[in-house]
Amino acid sequence: xxxxxxxxxxxxxxxxxxxxxxxxxxxxxxxxxxxxxxxxxxxxxxxxxxxxxxxxxxxxxxxxxxxxxxxxxxxxxxxxxxxxxxxxxxxxxxxxxxxxxxxxxxxxxxxxxxxxxxxxxxxxxxxxxxxxxxxxxxxxxxxxxxxxxxxxxxxxxxxxxxxxxxxxxxxxxxxxxxxxxxxxxxxxxxxxxxxxxxxxxxxxxxxxxxxxxxxxxxxxxxxxxxxxxxxxxxxxxxxxxxxxxxxxxxxxxxxxxxxxxxxxxxxxxxxxxxxxxxxxxxxxxxxxxxxxxxxxxxxxxxxxxxxxxxxxxxxxxxxxxxxxxxxxxxxxxxxxxxxxxxxxxxxxxxxxxxxxxxxxxxxxxxxxxxxxxxxxxxxxxxxxxxxxxxxxxxxxxxxxxxxxxxxxxxxxxxxx
Numbered sequence: 279x280x281x282x283x284x285x286x287x288x289x290x291x292x293x294x295x296x297x298x299x300x301x302x303x304x305x306x307x308x309x310x311x312x313x314x315x316x317x318x319x320x321x322x323x324x325x326x327x328x329x330x331x332x333x334x335x336x337x338x339x340x341x342x343x344x345x346x347x348x349x350x351x352x353x354x355x356x357x358x359x360x361x362x363x364x365x366x367x368x369x370x371x372x373x374x375x376x377x378x379x380x381x382x383x384x385x386x387x388x389x390x391x392x393x394x395x396x397x398x399x400x401x402x403x404x405x406x407x408x409x410x411x412x413x414x415x416x417x418x419x420x421x422x423x424x425x426x427x428x429x430x431x432x433x434x435x436x437x438x439x440x441x442x443x444x445x446x447x448x449x450x451x452x453x454x455x456x457x458x459x460x461x462x463x464x465x466x467x468x469x470x471x472x473x474x475x476x477x478x479x480x481x482x483x484x485x486x487x488x489x490x491x492x493x494x495x496x497x498x499x500x501x502x503x504x505x506x507x508x509x510x511x512x513x514x515x516x517x518x519x520x521x522x523x524x525x526x527x528x529x530x531x532x533x534x535x536x537x538x539x540x541x542x543x544x545x546x547x548x549x550x551x552x553x554x555x556x557x558x559x560x561x562x563x564x565x566x567x568x569x570x571x572x573x574x575x576x577x578x579x580x581x582x583x584x585x586x587x588x589x590x591x592x593x594x595x596x597x598x599x600x601x602x603x604x605x606x607x608x609x610x611x612x613x614x615x616x617x618x619x620x621x622x623x624x625x626x627x628x629x630x631x632x633x634x635x636x637x638x639x640x641x642x643x644x645x646x647x648x649x650x651x652x653x654x655x656x657x658x659x660x661x662x663x664x665x666x667x668x669x670x671x672x673x674x675x676x677x678x679x680x681x682x683x684x685x686x687x688x689x690x691x692x693x694x
Contacts, residue, residue, distance in 0.1 A: 326346060363452055551665055552586070
């Protein structure tokens with residue numbers, strides 16, 4: 279294994295990781311018994327009604343989802359007692375117009391209050407068809423501001439609260455891998471904000487409704503009460519970037535997709551948290567140490583669907599030499615750009631479930647602010663689900679090896 283370059287005079291503090299968008303059986307904190315078998319379909323008798331209305335860039339927008347396309351993905355916990363009930367652990371709804379445009383995707387999971395809480399939301403002003411990670415065609419939401427600017431345009435959850443009340447799966451169906459939920463009437467409620475590139479608009483989800491028979495996929499490995507996010511973050515702990523400290527909140531980095539400040543508290547409650555710190559200028563040659571681990575990050579995520587992972591791009595690709603004191607020089611990288619961050623995601627085939635963030639203002643290369651307390655690149659902090667850091671990689675030899683990384687992840691999961 280190749281020893282990676284040591285970074286001089288760079289200390290660290292660490293941040294956090296990402297939450298996995300679960301569709302079907304891929305749930306935070308839960309494994310899927312039979313991946314790919316989730317009940318993902320528009321039930322013939324189920325229909326969506328209601329209007330999505332908002333004021334965007336000074337323009338009033340109204341989208342009627344009646345007679346449109348509805349896709350549902352529901353998961354329940356299998357009850358081995360056929361006479362008992364089964365809790366619903368996930369509801370994913372995709373509402374779109376009849377041609378598939380203007381899609382609104384919502385995921386609800388167990389929360390701290392009643393029913394299921396909204397965990398993620400995406401509105402596609404322009405939805406891309408991708409091939410090899412590249413958008414080759416788009417489906418535009420006609421009349422929506424900025425939808426025709428080119429490429430995929432997605433607005434994501436930027437605040438607010440919403441929940442969904444859904445009855446448990448009835449006896450007789452609760453023990454099935456594929457259950458039928460008869461005569462459902464799902465009324466959404468709450469107002470949320472959607473964001474894109476620093477812009478926000480508010481939408482009232484209480485105007486939307488789903489009615490009819492629905493299908494639900496059962497699993498024995500899901501939890502009826504798992505909660506993720508700030509509600510389950512530990513209180514009164516020491517945040518930092520060393521073993522025994524907790525993944526820092528906030529991290530101080532910005533999301534690559536929408537340029538918003540990333541909140542690391544959303545990682546609390548994951549099976550384990552992983553923070554990767556990466557400096558692009560050090561890795562321009564093809565033989566840098568730790569490349570296999572970074573290139574294989576997607577496989578690690580696939581093997582542990584409930585991981586929270588954040589990939590922090592600390593610097594750009596051009597090496598800069600600066601004189602730190604008379605006669606002493608030090609190589610550093612420039613601040614990375616948002617576009618460069620997205621290029622790195624594509625370069626290593628990093629999955630969408632990994633939160634990509636970048637060091638927009640170069641604050642994370644300052645002493646005491648780095649995300650991982652190791653003076654190498656790439657560097658990795660592995661923490662338990664509550665954010666307590668259990669392992670820092672690489673060790674003093676500078677070698678980042680897959681076996682050591684896999685063991686650190688497994689140990690963090692077992693520590694919960």
